[in-house]
Amino acid sequence: MSAIRDQALACRDAVPVLAALDAAARTALLGDMADAIGRHADAILAANAQDVQAAAAKGITGALLDRLRLDPNRVAAIAAGVREVAALPDPVGQVTRRETRPNGLVVERVRIPLGVVAMIYEARPNVTADAAALCLKAGNAVILRGGSEALHSNTAIAAALHEALAAHGLPTAAVTLLRDLSREAMVELLQLTDIVDLAIPRGGEGLIRFVAEHARVPVIKHYKGVCHLYVDRDADLDLALGLLIDGKTTRPGVCNALETLLVHRDVAAAFLPRAAAALQARGVELRGDERTRALVPQARAATEDDYAAEFLDLILAVRVVDDLDEAIAHIRRYGSDHTEVIATRDAAAAERFVRALRSAVVMVNASSRFSDGGELGLGAEIGISTTRLHAYGPMGAEALTIERFVVRGAGQVRHPGAGADAGA
Amino acid sequence: MSAIRDQALACRDAVPVLAALDAAARTALLGDMADAIGRHADAILAANAQDVQAAAAKGITGALLDRLRLDPNRVAAIAAGVREVAALPDPVGQVTRRETRPNGLVVERVRIPLGVVAMIYEARPNVTADAAALCLKAGNAVILRGGSEALHSNTAIAAALHEALAAHGLPTAAVTLLRDLSREAMVELLQLTDIVDLAIPRGGEGLIRFVAEHARVPVIKHYKGVCHLYVDRDADLDLALGLLIDGKTTRPGVCNALETLLVHRDVAAAFLPRAAAALQARGVELRGDERTRALVPQARAATEDDYAAEFLDLILAVRVVDDLDEAIAHIRRYGSDHTEVIATRDAAAAERFVRALRSAVVMVNASSRFSDGGELGLGAEIGISTTRLHAYGPMGAEALTIERFVVRGAGQVRHPGAGADAGA
Numbered sequence: 001m002s003a004i005r006d007q008a009l010a011c012r013d014a015v016p017v018l019a020a021l022d023a024a025a026r027t028a029l030l031g032d033m034a035d036a037i038g039r040h041a042d043a044i045l046a047a048n049a050q051d052v053q054a055a056a057a058k059g060i061t062g063a064l065l066d067r068l069r070l071d072p073n074r075v076a077a078i079a080a081g082v083r084e085v086a087a088l089p090d091p092v093g094q095v096t097r098r099e100t101r102p103n104g105l106v107v108e109r110v111r112i113p114l115g116v117v118a119m120i121y122e123a124r125p126n127v128t129a130d131a132a133a134l135c136l137k138a139g140n141a142v143i144l145r146g147g148s149e150a151l152h153s154n155t156a157i158a159a160a161l162h163e164a165l166a167a168h169g170l171p172t173a174a175v176t177l178l179r180d181l182s183r184e185a186m187v188e189l190l191q192l193t194d195i196v197d198l199a200i201p202r203g204g205e206g207l208i209r210f211v212a213e214h215a216r217v218p219v220i221k222h223y224k225g226v227c228h229l230y231v232d233r234d235a236d237l238d239l240a241l242g243l244l245i246d247g248k249t250t251r252p253g254v255c256n257a258l259e260t261l262l263v264h265r266d267v268a269a270a271f272l273p274r275a276a277a278a279l280q281a282r283g284v285e286l287r288g289d290e291r292t293r294a295l296v297p298q299a300r301a302a303t304e305d306d307y308a309a310e311f312l313d314l315i316l317a318v319r320v321v322d323d324l325d326e327a328i329a330h331i332r333r334y335g336s337d338h339t340e341v342i343a344t345r346d347a348a349a350a351e352r353f354v355r356a357l358r359s360a361v362v363m364v365n366a367s368s369r370f371s372d373g374g375e376l377g378l379g380a381e382i383g384i385s386t387t388r389l390h391a392y393g394p395m396g397a398e399a400l401t402i403e404r405f406v407v408r409g410a411g412q413v414r415h416p417g418a419g420a421d422a423g424a
Numbered sequence: 425m426s427a428i429r430d431q432a433l434a435c436r437d438a439v440p441v442l443a444a445l446d447a448a449a450r451t452a453l454l455g456d457m458a459d460a461i462g463r464h465a466d467a468i469l470a471a472n473a474q475d476v477q478a479a480a481a482k483g484i485t486g487a488l489l490d491r492l493r494l495d496p497n498r499v500a501a502i503a504a505g506v507r508e509v510a511a512l513p514d515p516v517g518q519v520t521r522r523e524t525r526p527n528g529l530v531v532e533r534v535r536i537p538l539g540v541v542a543m544i545y546e547a548r549p550n551v552t553a554d555a556a557a558l559c560l561k562a563g564n565a566v567i568l569r570g571g572s573e574a575l576h577s578n579t580a581i582a583a584a585l586h587e588a589l590a591a592h593g594l595p596t597a598a599v600t601l602l603r604d605l606s607r608e609a610m611v612e613l614l615q616l617t618d619i620v621d622l623a624i625p626r627g628g629e630g631l632i633r634f635v636a637e638h639a640r641v642p643v644i645k646h647y648k649g650v651c652h653l654y655v656d657r658d659a660d661l662d663l664a665l666g667l668l669i670d671g672k673t674t675r676p677g678v679c680n681a682l683e684t685l686l687v688h689r690d691v692a693a694a695f696l697p698r699a700a701a702a703l704q705a706r707g708v709e710l711r712g713d714e715r716t717r718a719l720v721p722q723a724r725a726a727t728e729d730d731y732a733a734e735f736l737d738l739i740l741a742v743r744v745v746d747d748l749d750e751a752i753a754h755i756r757r758y759g760s761d762h763t764e765v766i767a768t769r770d771a772a773a774a775e776r777f778v779r780a781l782r783s784a785v786v787m788v789n790a791s792s793r794f795s796d797g798g799e800l801g802l803g804a805e806i807g808i809s810t811t812r813l814h815a816y817g818p819m820g821a822e823a824l825t826i827e828r829f830v831v832r833g834a835g836q837v838r839h840p841g842a843g844a845d846a847g848a
Contacts, residue, residue, distance in 0.1 A: 016756070016780070019779070019780070019782070020779075020780075093779075099801050101799070101800075101801060105790055105794060105799075105800075107800050107801055112782050113782075114812055114813065115782070115812060193636065197812050197813065198813055212617065212640065213640070216636065216637070218642060218643075218811065218813045219642075236835070239834075239835035241843060242835055242837050242843045243835065243837060244843075245837075245842050245843035246837035246838055246839055246842055246843060249842060250838060250839040250842050278843070332440070350832075354830055355443070355444075355517075356440070356443070356444075358443070358536050358537075358539070358828070359828070360828050360829065361828065361829040361830075361831065362828070362829070362830050362831070363831045363832075363833065364830075364831070364832045364833065365832065365833045365834055365835055365836075366529055366831050366832070366833030366834075366835070366836045367833075367836060367837045367838050369837070369838040369839075370529060370831060370833075370836070370838060371829075371831075375525070375529075375838070376525075376529075376531050376829060376831070377523050377525060377531055387642065388538055388539060388621050388826050389538065389621065389622055389642045389813070389814050389826060390813050390814035390826075392826045392827065392828050393828055393829045394829070402812050402813060402814075402816045403816065404782070404783070404784050404785065404786070404816050404817055405784065405785040405786070405795075405800060405817045405818070406778055406785075406786050406788075407785065407786070407787045407788070407790050407794060407795075407800070408774075408787075408788045408789065408790070409787065409788065409789045409790030409791075409794075410663075410789055410790075411660070411663035411666055411667065411789055411790070412789075412790045412791060412794065413666050413667060413669075413670035413791045413793070414670055414674060414791050414793040414794060414799070415670055415674040415793075418669055418670055418673060418674050419665060419666045419668075419669035419670060419702070
């Protein structure tokens with residue numbers, strides 16, 4: 001038997017042990033995990049320094065190196081994040097519906113954990129603690145497969161989490177960090193259909209495609225965000241400009257940042273030059289269609305690829321559209337089902353926009369940057385699903401559970417005649 | 425481009441057209457589909473006669489031939505089933521939660537259709553109409569891939585459905601019946617990740633394994649039901665006997681029939697001989713462990729395989745257990761996550777049984793045969809999911825939708841300072 005399968009089986013064996021915990025015990029466990037991260041801060045920082053040094057030696061720079069790097073504040077933030085998850089409402093055992101059937105059966109829908117969640121991610125060590133905390137909050141065991149660049153950091157964080165598990169008399173395999181980071185091991189993990197209930201890949205397009213291609217276990221993809229802002233004919237243009245600047249410039253490297261601006265032709269002349277000036281003052285490069293460039297000559301010509309791109313950078317694709325329908329058609333064609341925004345004062349137009357699009361999050365007169373579990377009231381998120389199954393949009397602890405049926409009766413049978421002669 | 429991909433693309437193109445329908449239009453469409461099935465009854469029966477004749481000539485007999493065969497009553501029942509789905513509450517657009525965030529954003533969770541559902545099934549022609557009706561009720565387009573034995577019947581039923589779609593000015597591709605029933609075509613369908621949002625295989629173990637093995641699109645398995653009845657020490661034995669007879673004998677060929685009986689040792693002597701007599705009077709063969717056979721000598725010795733078997737027949741595996749924990753351990757080891765039943769008057773034992781098991785449906789003092797969408801209040805079901813993701817247990821129209829986020833604001837931005845100088 002392979003090492004990966006052995007580790008996964010040990011993780012699965014933790015599932016019934018976790019299931020036996022009540023909400024208070026899970027909360028206490030997560031609080032102690034946060035404390036343990038605080039206590040292990042020096043070890044975590046030392047391990048991280050090793051990772052950062054090795055990454056720098058390999059020529060890794062910029063945003064990737066920054067994501068990998070921890071400092072005392074970031075470690076404290078990781079612990080605080082775990083503490084926040086501990087404080088969230090407990091989803092396990094929640095009765096979402098209760099109905100008494102005409103025959104007297106009481107039918108409840110009750111949330112239970114999924115079981116074993118496999119988290120596949122890249123070089124951000126904070127995901128190790130975040131994902132473990134959210135999975136445990138929902139009563140799941142978790143297998144963590146992080147990026148090789150962060151292995152020392154992840155191992156040090158996992159050691160802190162294990163200390164808390166052990167202190168609660170729980171199997172440390174409930175949080176299993178894989179150390180074999182080969183592609184072969186990942187493929188093996190993704191095909192353990194009898195063990196893994198869900199795989200969540202989180203990272204770049206290449207990673208997600210690889211997981212989707214090789215998985216036999218269910219996958220919820222956290223795919224790219226090609227987020228659109230459509231400025232309608234009836235938009236409040238000041239409001240629209242606020243959404244545009246917030247969406248494009250406050251954190252261009254995240255998936256809920258705006259990538260494309262669509263403007264109704266009737267307001268293009270009033271809006272685009274002003275928007276262009278404000279964006280260019282913030283270092284944003286514009287790529288537009290003919291009508292955009294007629295109003296904003298400094299914009300480069302946009303290609304088809306620009307409209308499909310998740311730039312994750314200070315670049316914005318722009319198009320002038322004839323009407324709402326053309327905006328909807330553009331988003332259907334180029335969008336990634338993540339987050340779309342309409343700026344309008346016309347309630348009917350807003351409703352048509354909402355109904356015609358099936359993206360995970362649709363906003364009316366609000367910034368795309370609110371497309372985030374914390375901002376939308378989930379408390380914390382394990383990512384933003386772009387898979388239209390199980391969970392769509394920001395995924396919190398609740399999305400790591402499933403509703404099942406619990407039925408209570410008093411001896412009801414479906415065919416009361418069938419057992420008549422066998423009665424007492 | 426392949427024929428399968430072309431057909432699937434045409435089906436996907438129907439998705440926004442269906443999305444534009446309101447609840448009343450969907451209900452009217454389904455009512456007209458039911459009428460069309462009634463009007464086409466003769467053609468459907470003639471096509472079915474062809475299928476039945478060909479199947480008989482191929483040597484198909486018994487239950488399989490019976491599932492394939494239609495008669496005027498069965499066609500009327502198919503139409504009635506579609507009419508029932510039409511009358512169900514509409515899940516699309518349902519607002520499941522609404523919250524106002526501290527910043528004034530109004531965050532709603534709203535049900536939308538999944539998109540394109542691929543239904544893979546075997547020789548039961550009624551599934552063609554049932555699945556199409558449930559998918560359309562939830563606003564989805566559907567690709568139907570039935571068994572080759574039923575192709576003429578399915579084609580005739582689809583023709584009736586298409587007549588109603590056309591009468592409503594809707595693309596007939598909204599219900600796409602595949603005529604290429606090769607394995608290659610099925611594999612191609614199951615790998616159309618850019619088109620198919622969900623595949624639902626419904627049928628025998630071989631079919632479901634094949635789909636799970638080859639699919640790249642998400643799959644919800646409707647797998648076997650190895651359903652257990654545990655008769656606790658504190659059971660009302662008359663009640664337990666009623667559940668046993670109903671569960672095992674009223675329709676042994678369905679997935680919610682009982683396959684294994686577990687009896688607490690303290691009540692085995694009082695329960696088993698009586699249960700055995702009642703079951704044997706109904707033609708049920710018993711296969712038991714040593715302790716069972718000491719009380720019921722006519723029982724054959726049960727093998728490991730018997731405890732894992734979905735007999736779908738008048739056969740019952742029986743085991744005497746020392747206590748509730750041993751019953752739970754047995755079900756965890758041999759169960760299929762479908763439906764389990766406990767008979768007990770001990771509320772604490774019932775709760776422990778419910779909490780310790782994570783099957784889709786857990787019953788206390790009620791027959792396993794109630795594990796059915798209609799019986800549990802869903803109105804109709806597309807099947808019973810044994811996949812612990814998205815939907816678990818009986819799946820109705822609601823399970824063919826997904827909740828997304830709709831957020832309404834008044835210009836809220838995440839970083840109010842960022843656009844300050846660009847304001848009006």
